[in-house]
Amino acid sequence: MVANNDRTSPASEALDLAGIGIGPSNLSLASLLDGVGNVRAHFYESRASFDWHPGMMLPDVELQSSYLKDLVTPVMPTSPWSFISYLVAHKRLYAFLNAHYEAVPRREFAQYLAWVAGQLKNLTFERPVREVTFDKDQFLLRLDSGTVSARNLVLGTGTTPFVPSWATPFLGEKCFHNSQAKHRLPGLKASRIAVIGGGQSGGEVVEALLNSKSTLKELNWFSRRHNFEPINDTAFSNQVFSPEYVYAYLNLNNDQKLEALKASILTSDGLSISTINAIYRRLYSLRYLENRNIEAKLSPNRDVIQVEADKDGYRLIVRNRFDGGVEVAHADAIVLATGYQFRLPDAFAGLQERIQFDRNNRAVLNNDYCLSWSGPKQNRIFAQNAGRHSHGIADSQLSLMAWRSAHIINALLGGDHFDLEPHDSQVNWLSTGHDAMSQSMAVDY
Numbered sequence: 001m002v003a004n005n006d007r008t009s010p011a012s013e014a015l016d017l018a019g020i021g022i023g024p025s026n027l028s029l030a031s032l033l034d035g036v037g038n039v040r041a042h043f044y045e046s047r048a049s050f051d052w053h054p055g056m057m058l059p060d061v062e063l064q065s066s067y068l069k070d071l072v073t074p075v076m077p078t079s080p081w082s083f084i085s086y087l088v089a090h091k092r093l094y095a096f097l098n099a100h101y102e103a104v105p106r107r108e109f110a111q112y113l114a115w116v117a118g119q120l121k122n123l124t125f126e127r128p129v130r131e132v133t134f135d136k137d138q139f140l141l142r143l144d145s146g147t148v149s150a151r152n153l154v155l156g157t158g159t160t161p162f163v164p165s166w167a168t169p170f171l172g173e174k175c176f177h178n179s180q181a182k183h184r185l186p187g188l189k190a191s192r193i194a195v196i197g198g199g200q201s202g203g204e205v206v207e208a209l210l211n212s213k214s215t216l217k218e219l220n221w222f223s224r225r226h227n228f229e230p231i232n233d234t235a236f237s238n239q240v241f242s243p244e245y246v247y248a249y250l251n252l253n254n255d256q257k258l259e260a261l262k263a264s265i266l267t268s269d270g271l272s273i274s275t276i277n278a279i280y281r282r283l284y285s286l287r288y289l290e291n292r293n294i295e296a297k298l299s300p301n302r303d304v305i306q307v308e309a310d311k312d313g314y315r316l317i318v319r320n321r322f323d324g325g326v327e328v329a330h331a332d333a334i335v336l337a338t339g340y341q342f343r344l345p346d347a348f349a350g351l352q353e354r355i356q357f358d359r360n361n362r363a364v365l366n367n368d369y370c371l372s373w374s375g376p377k378q379n380r381i382f383a384q385n386a387g388r389h390s391h392g393i394a395d396s397q398l399s400l401m402a403w404r405s406a407h408i409i410n411a412l413l414g415g416d417h418f419d420l421e422p423h424d425s426q427v428n429w430l431s432t433g434h435d436a437m438s439q440s441m442a443v444d445y
């Protein structure tokens with residue numbers, strides 16, 4: 001394995017794999033590679049240390065997935081980098097079990113991830129990758145400290161906050177994406193606040209606002225969905241977070257994928273039941289028990305289509321999809337909980353022309369998580385968390401990250417280092433007689 005340095009000396013031999021970004025996805029890959037002797041891999045991260053969505057680390061937020069779907073357990077339960085190993089190392093396994101968490105606090109899971117990141121030797125922090133180019137048979141990564149060369153890349157730069165174009169001119173102290181909530185909410189001087197977006201981020205911001213001791217007088221929460229929809233966390237629905245489902249999904253054409261994705265959206269993007277209950281009970285308490293004067297307007301089916309500055313804040317133009325009406329709302333501050341999107345990092349500008357995009361301008365991802373590009377076949381650009389459309393809803397979640405990392409390692413080594421043979425699916429996704437595996441991922445090794 002690679003020594004604990006950032007390998008920027010021009011004389012150093014090319015890495016087998018260079019990772020860009022160290023969030024949970026690439027941390028999972030780095031953890032699994034720690035047990036694979038013959039791969040020289042190193043990962044680079046902009047931040048000074050591991051930090052998991054710090055701008056959304058609001059009070060009492062919880063993990064939406066099982067702690068057993070950690071960095072390694074689903075494919076290598078004997079790894080030292082499991083969540084259970086972290087609990088044991090911190091001498092709190094029994095205490096954790098006695099706490100009977102229905103969902104693990106996100107703070108705890110973030111501490112686990114940081115604990116792993118603090119020990120792996122194949123990571124370097126405070127090294128933003130500024131530019132990636134390709135020369136002959138290797139990628140060159142420009143860092144502030146020099147250049148690293150690698151035969152293969154793995155992108156783990158995550159998703160980027162989505163800001164609607166009408167909001168861009170107003171971005172700042174009083175109009176911001178939820179990814180900055182933790183830092184901006186405490187100092188926010190606003191008595192009328194609009195939260196736009198009815199997903200889990202919007203819910204967590206609303207809950208934090210209702211619990212804060214601020215001067216809030218009016219809260220407008222807009223959701224474009226039919227209602228403030230809960231996450232579908234039931235047994236059959238959760239089958240979409242299984243390798244078997246991915247193998248089946250890969251057999252679909254583009255239109256079928258889009259349909260399947262739409263149909264499964266609430267398995268991933270709905271509101272946690274605990275968040276819904278917390279908000280509802282807080283509103284109940286404010287209204288009936290505390291007699292506090294916060295006017296909370298909950299407006300589903302609303303598409304915010306325009307924002308204008310008015311003399312003491314913002315004027316929002318909102319289309320009501322329920323009855324077709326158009327409404328006007330006013331706010332002193334706006335929190336945009338409008339989602340996240342995958343896009344190639346700016347460092348890829350020079351490679352952009354060589355990468356294939358589909359008609360919706362999405363970078364094309366092959367079944368084995370490689371971007372389709374015009375360079376030599378043996379130089380691969382793997383991409384994590386980039387395949388929500390190509391590989392299904394689970395790709396943007398933690399649930400299958402260990403399995404996806406194992407798949408990438410198998411593809412890199414050209415063999416079955418990890419046993420990824422699918423289990424028997426309890427749900428028959430494909431037509432009878434169709435062998436999902438043979439026609440999807442197995443082909444690319």
Ligand SMILES: Cc1cc2nc3c(=O)[nH]c(=O)nc-3n(C[C@H](O)[C@H](O)[C@H](O)COP(=O)(O)OP(=O)(O)OC[C@H]3O[C@@H](n4cnc5c(N)ncnc54)[C@H](O)[C@@H]3O)c2cc1C
Pocket residue numbers: 020021022023024025026027044045046047051052053056062063064065127128129130156157158159201345347384385396397398399
């Ligand atoms: C608030 C929040 C909570 C979530 N909770 C859950 C959950 O409970 N369960 C679940 O299944 N999913 C959850 N998700 C969805 C998903 O699992 C997370 O977004 C997860 O963090 C994705 O991991 P990632 O490594 O792909 O990306 P990220 O976590 O976004 O990490 C990407 C990293 O790349 C770095 N980077 C970017 N560009 C460069 C560059 N040029 N050079 C170097 N480094 C760079 C960034 O600094 C960052 O650290 C959550 C999402 C959000 C927004």
Ligand SMILES: NC(=O)c1ccc[n+]([C@@H]2O[C@H](COP(=O)([O-])OP(=O)(O)OC[C@H]3O[C@@H](n4cnc5c(N)ncnc54)[C@H](OP(=O)(O)O)[C@@H]3O)[C@@H](O)[C@H]2O)c1
Pocket residue numbers: 056061062063064065106164196197198199200201202204222223224225268269270302303304305337338339340
């Ligand atoms: N605690 C946790 O575990 C946690 C916390 C936060 C996030 N997450 C996860 O991270 C992912 C992202 O969640 P998210 O809440 O940030 O994003 P999201 O689920 O994509 O929700 C964003 C919402 O904003 C809506 N929206 C966008 N533009 C709008 C507009 N102009 N007017 C009204 N509504 C608008 C979208 O509507 P449409 O639906 O119509 O597009 C969407 O419903 C999810 O998978 C989520 O589960 C997890």
